[in-house]
Amino acid sequence: MQIAHYIPLFPFLAFVINIFFGRRLKIVSAYVAITASIVSFLFSLRVFECFKAGEASYSLGTWLTIGGKPLNFGIIIDPLTIMMLLIVTFIGTFILIYSIGYMHDDPRFSRYFAYISLFMSSMLGLVLADNFVLLLIFWEGVGLCSYLLIAFWYERPAAARAGLKAFITTRIGDTGFLVGMLLLFFTCGTFHFTDLKSLTGPEPILTLAAILIFTGAMGKSAQFPLHVWLPDAMEGPTAVSALIHAATMVAAGVYLVARCFPLFVDHPMALQTVAVIGGISALMAASIATVNNDIKRVLAYSTISQLGLMMLGLGVGGLSAGTFHLMTHAFFKALLFLCAGSVIHAVGTQDIQKMGGLLSKMKITGVTFCIGTLALAGVPPFAGFWSKDEILLTAWNNHHPVLFVVALLTSFLTAFYMSRLIILVLFGKARSELHAHESPLTMTVPLIVLSFFAAFAGFIGSPLKEAAEGAQGSFVIMAISTVVSLTGLALAYLLYIRRVVLVPVASIQGLHNLLVNKYYIDEIYDAYLIKPCLAFCRGAFSFDAKIVDGVVNGTAEVVQFCSGLLRRTQTGLIQNYLLVQVFSVVLLLIWLLKI
Amino acid sequence: MIPLAYFTFLSAFLFCVGIYGALTRRNVIGILISIELILNAANINLVAFNKYLGTPDGMGQVFGLFVIAIAAAASVVGLVLIIAIYRDRKSLFTDGFTLMKE
Amino acid sequence: MSELVFYFITLCACVFAVLSVTQRDIFHCALWLAMTLLSVAGIYFYLDAAFLGVVQILVYVGGIITLFVFAIKLTSHIGDRSIRQTSKQWGLSIFITVLLLFIICRIFAQHPWAKMVVERPSTSLIQVGQSLMTNYALPFEFMSVILLAAMVGAIVIGKVKK
Numbered sequence: 106m107q108i109a110h111y112i113p114l115f116p117f118l119a120f121v122i123n124i125f126f127g128r129r130l131k132i133v134s135a136y137v138a139i140t141a142s143i144v145s146f147l148f149s150l151r152v153f154e155c156f157k158a159g160e161a162s163y164s165l166g167t168w169l170t171i172g173g174k175p176l177n178f179g180i181i182i183d184p185l186t187i188m189m190l191l192i193v194t195f196i197g198t199f200i201l202i203y204s205i206g207y208m209h210d211d212p213r214f215s216r217y218f219a220y221i222s223l224f225m226s227s228m229l230g231l232v233l234a235d236n237f238v239l240l241l242i243f244w245e246g247v248g249l250c251s252y253l254l255i256a257f258w259y260e261r262p263a264a265a266r267a268g269l270k271a272f273i274t275t276r277i278g279d280t281g282f283l284v285g286m287l288l289l290f291f292t293c294g295t296f297h298f299t300d301l302k303s304l305t306g307p308e309p310i311l312t313l314a315a316i317l318i319f320t321g322a323m324g325k326s327a328q329f330p331l332h333v334w335l336p337d338a339m340e341g342p343t344a345v346s347a348l349i350h351a352a353t354m355v356a357a358g359v360y361l362v363a364r365c366f367p368l369f370v371d372h373p374m375a376l377q378t379v380a381v382i383g384g385i386s387a388l389m390a391a392s393i394a395t396v397n398n399d400i401k402r403v404l405a406y407s408t409i410s411q412l413g414l415m416m417l418g419l420g421v422g423g424l425s426a427g428t429f430h431l432m433t434h435a436f437f438k439a440l441l442f443l444c445a446g447s448v449i450h451a452v453g454t455q456d457i458q459k460m461g462g463l464l465s466k467m468k469i470t471g472v473t474f475c476i477g478t479l480a481l482a483g484v485p486p487f488a489g490f491w492s493k494d495e496i497l498l499t500a501w502n503n504h505h506p507v508l509f510v511v512a513l514l515t516s517f518l519t520a521f522y523m524s525r526l527i528i529l530v531l532f533g534k535a536r537s538e539l540h541a542h543e544s545p546l547t548m549t550v551p552l553i554v555l556s557f558f559a560a561f562a563g564f565i566g567s568p569l570k571e572a573a574e575g576a577q578g579s580f581v582i583m584a585i586s587t588v589v590s591l592t593g594l595a596l597a598y599l600l601y602i603r604r605v606v607l608v609p610v611a612s613i614q615g616l617h618n619l620l621v622n623k624y625y626i627d628e629i630y631d632a633y634l635i636k637p638c639l640a641f642c643r644g645a646f647s648f649d650a651k652i653v654d655g656v657v658n659g660t661a662e663v664v665q666f667c668s669g670l671l672r673r674t675q676t677g678l679i680q681n682y683l684l685v686q687v688f689s690v691v692l693l694l695i696w697l698l699k700i
Numbered sequence: 701m702i703p704l705a706y707f708t709f710l711s712a713f714l715f716c717v718g719i720y721g722a723l724t725r726r727n728v729i730g731i732l733i734s735i736e737l738i739l740n741a742a743n744i745n746l747v748a749f750n751k752y753l754g755t756p757d758g759m760g761q762v763f764g765l766f767v768i769a770i771a772a773a774a775s776v777v778g779l780v781l782i783i784a785i786y787r788d789r790k791s792l793f794t795d796g797f798t799l800m801k802e
Numbered sequence: 803m804s805e806l807v808f809y810f811i812t813l814c815a816c817v818f819a820v821l822s823v824t825q826r827d828i829f830h831c832a833l834w835l836a837m838t839l840l841s842v843a844g845i846y847f848y849l850d851a852a853f854l855g856v857v858q859i860l861v862y863v864g865g866i867i868t869l870f871v872f873a874i875k876l877t878s879h880i881g882d883r884s885i886r887q888t889s890k891q892w893g894l895s896i897f898i899t900v901l902l903l904f905i906i907c908r909i910f911a912q913h914p915w916a917k918m919v920v921e922r923p924s925t926s927l928i929q930v931g932q933s934l935m936t937n938y939a940l941p942f943e944f945m946s947v948i949l950l951a952a953m954v955g956a957i958v959i960g961k962v963k964k
Contacts, residue, residue, distance in 0.1 A: 702805060703917050707845070726888065780960040783873060
């Protein structure tokens with residue numbers, strides 16, 4: 106049964122209904138979106154069954170013929186796609202349910218559900234597309250939804266700016282993606298993913314194409330140096346952050362690299378780039394997260410860091426490791442964001458320095474928050490442990506000692522900043538007047554369900570796991586990983602509960618400033634990219650205003666002047682006209698008689 | 701005997717004098733007078749050609765008659781128009797009439 | 803002898819015509835026009851078109867010129883000697899008119915029948931009358947309709963609106 110292509114249609118239908126009739130539907134618009142999402146989930150399950158029964162990718166027909174080569178409306182069905190389908194529809198459904206509670210008094214309630222439905226539709230289309238062109242369309246679709254949802258509360262200037270920042274930053278990556286994709290087409294003449302295994306072409310060009318495609322992934326997955334938009338994207342509703350900026354859309358970059366994995370494997374330079382960029386992002390974002398005081402931004406940096414880890418996993422050759430981490434991360438990061446949303450909903454602030462002692466007031470949120478933290482920190486037996494372990498194992502097995510250390514350091518920092526986060530939020534005493542209360546059922550039920558998966562999803566194992574990947578040496582790695590995570594927890598315990606001063610404050614002040622200012626990357630971009638760009642734009646504007654407009658206005662003036670001269674001939678005096686007539690007759694006679 | 705060309709020369713002269721008058725007179729009545737001259741110039745041609753080249757049924761003369769009738773009708777209407785304009789504008793000078801460009 | 807008569811009438815017609823378009827006083831112009839028309843009637847007589855000549859004198863000199871005089875008198879002081887009667891474009895007009903005259907005369911002079919002197923038997927009045935009632939009956943009737951229309955039109959336009 107070829108039903109996979111119906112999956113994106115249901116959310117799209119929900120989008121159409123909500124965008125046109127949302128005002129009248131009110132709360133019903135949420136049910137419309139949720140129903141569509143559930144139907145998509147059921148269809149995804151059915152596709153999964155069909156796949157197990159041996160069904161393969163199929164094509165809905167030829168879309169275009171470019172230079173004699175057909176471009177199909179193709180649907181790809183493989184474990185990676187099915188995993189993504191299930192993640193998007195499953196997590197999406199629970200986040201939609203959660204949103205009923207979270208957005209309940211928002212004036213643009215139905216608009217919100219329309220956007221989310223559109224996003225899900227695009228995301229599902231993205232993972233089903235079997236060629237670059239189709240993927241790019243949905244890729245831009247999710248980018249658009251991301252923009253719309255980040256700037257959802259556009260009355261706030263910060264939100265509007267964050268939406269623009271996200272859109273423009275990812276656009277830089279997308280341009281690279283487009284160029285890479287076209288380069289690949291001109292070199293090898295194909296847009297189809299299935300052809301990537303057997304590409305023939307000049308090595309440097311294909312490497313370049315792969316790296317350019319990776320820049321698209323960098324933009325979407327917020328990897329260094331295009332990571333700057335993700336922390337600002339936290340201006341959007343928290344449920345959006347959970348779905349789009351933690352679980353699914355940002356994972357699209359990782360998905361893209363995984364989808365093009367054969368291309369990267371064939372060109373070690375490109376693969377190396379992926380790993381190094383991933384490593385830098387992982388370490389950098391994790392270190393920034395240790396000092397940030399905004400509950401959502403800590404999670405945002407954590408997301409960048411974890412996405413970096415996935416890239417690192419892919420970069421060291423672990424397709425299954427990277428995608429496995431993508432899956433587990435989707436669960437526990439969505440959970441963490443929803444918990445954060447629940448906390449923000451309850452206390453009305455995002456500053457963790459003002460929170461504290463919330464565990465006693467918000468039991469369900471608190472406990473699920475802890476589960477999510479343990480999963481992210483990589484404490485066995487929670488989900489994060491297994492996937493992170495696999496990345497470490499792959500790095501070690503494939504002889505990348507530096508990247509192995511980077512991953513280990515990242516997981517240490519992860520454990521540290523996550524513990525710090527929950528300690529400051531949930532434990533200790535309240536540091537300001539808070540009237541916290543547990544969130545409504547629509548919000549807590551998704552938390553419970555997701556925390557279940559955050560805890561146990563790791564046992565499923567990677568859907569891409571191949572039998573050949575043995576478990577040799579894995580116990581040593583597991584032990585190291587566990588020890589590192591626990592060290593991080595312990596350090597946070599000492600610093601924030603026991604308040605032990607390990608090193609003099611003054612000695613780390615410089616480092617602290619560097620981290621608080623996020624390595625000054627925004628400032629560097631502002632000084633060296635945005636300002637010159639704006640200066641150039643102003644120059645271009647004045648060129649347009651003075652010279653281009655001048656030419657246009659000048660043309661108009663010349664015409665006006667000439668027509669002014671011509672208008673003189675329109676005297677309105679009949680005798681003038683008669684004179685011209687007679688004169689014309691004379692000329693005509695001269696010409697006819699050739700005198 | 702007078703050659704045919706002489707009549708046509710006379711006709712051409714009257715025609716050109718009429719054209720000149722129509723082009724230069726400021727007075728509308730003057731223009732009408734010039735137009736009468738032009739019509740007469742045409743008539744001379746008709747009659748002369750009838751005499752030298754014409755058919756026995758006297759076509760040239762018949763059309764000469766028609767022209768005179770048309771000229772009469774034209775001057776009647778023209779003069780009435782002049783009077784109407786004069787009533788409206790208290791002037792008959794063409795320099796003042798620029799309705800064509802308004 | 804008959805040539806001399808022709809030259810005389812032609813000279814009169816030309817001089818009167820020039821006078822009728824150059825005189826300042828519009829009333830004088832109308833009178834010179836009458837003289838021109840009379841000269842043209844003389845040409846008609848010379849060409850054996852006596853009926854046409856009579857019609858010319860009756861209709862033109864008797865009718866149309868009278869109308870002109872009426873119009874001139876009704877519009878009174880228009881013809882004052884103090885008022886300039888020639889428009890500013892007279893120089894250019896003379897140039898173009900002379901050029902036109904030159905071209906037309908050249909065309910006629912070069913034509914094969916320019917020197918033609920052979921005369922046909924002149925058309926008799928009877929023939930003209932028969933033609934009017936047979937071959938040209940339809941244009942003739944149309945002409946009467948046009949005259950009627952012109953008359954009605956003149957009355958309608960000339961009527962003072964209340």
